[in-house]
Amino acid sequence: MDHFDSFGSTGMDAVWTGPCGWPAAAATTGGGQEATDLRRGPWTMEEDALLAGHIAKHGEGRWNELASAAGLRRTGKSCRLRWLNYLRPDVRRGDFTPQEQLLILELHFRWGKRWSRIAREMPGRTDNEIKNYWRTRVQKHAKQLKCDVDSRQFRDVMRHLWMPRLLERIQAAAAATPAPSLEHAASPVHPLSVAPACRGGIGMCHSPETTTVTTSSTAGSSVSLEVHFPSNQLVLTAGSTTNWSGSGSDQCGSASARSDDMLDGSWSELLARACDDGADSVVFPHFELGGSGDDKWSLEDIWSQHHY
């Protein structure tokens, strides 16, 4: 059901007319005798049904052929995109969980803007979704700090403030439940509370000095994040291990649908806390500024920049 949420929310399904003046209804009538009359813009439920039905019968691939065979006045490219980003049964929707946010940050450290590569480690998430997340959320915070999202400074902030903060959240959630695994966390609104079947494997184990968060994927790969306390040092390892349950289903993530933006409402709080705690030794254990000689990026700088 969530698969069609966007239609409801955008309200464009029934009445939309494309840039070329195509009424949405036209897509459902023709049978596509004129391949040049291609539709663009938002997909209608009818088109979705056609595409999904055709793929269910004949499988995916050969998108151009598929588009015409399914009676869709769309380019193969458009069909492929729609399927991969929206209609695929295992696609997850809803906000990113703290684990996912952490993964995105860490994987971005490793691979940069290789969104599809990152998406491979996050089953059910699409590159488009991750890219949008990065642009709308992460870049927003870089902008708030008046630094470039790719700058060393911002990367340091992410690594030494943001990511530990996310881990704190993950830990707090884990601590709030008696179960050893995050998959059974308690609160119905908390992202971690989503049923295991659709969360994929996200596990966590504690020792006094180390916490490991592991996610596993259908692709057979897994990524684990390990944080060492009290230094808050973060280590990520990727390997090839277990399975993600993969069925995903549309409700996945919907339980986490409340905004849990990693820093929304907590960004300033986080910075403030870092200052209040006299935290530079705690929050910035290895700030790695020495090598570059860039000593301009102190907490005070962050704070003053953030505070206009």
Next chain:
DNA sequence: AACGGCGTCAACCGCAAACAG
């Protein structure tokens, strides 16, 4: 209530790699 600015996200575009003939 009307308006404008902003954030979000689905969809498109252009390019390049991979593949098939």
Next chain:
DNA sequence: CCTGTTTGCGGTTGACGCCGT
């Protein structure tokens, strides 16, 4: 090897909803 087609990717755009004025 060459050429045309398909697929995959990252960047960008545009429509919509929300919120503040």
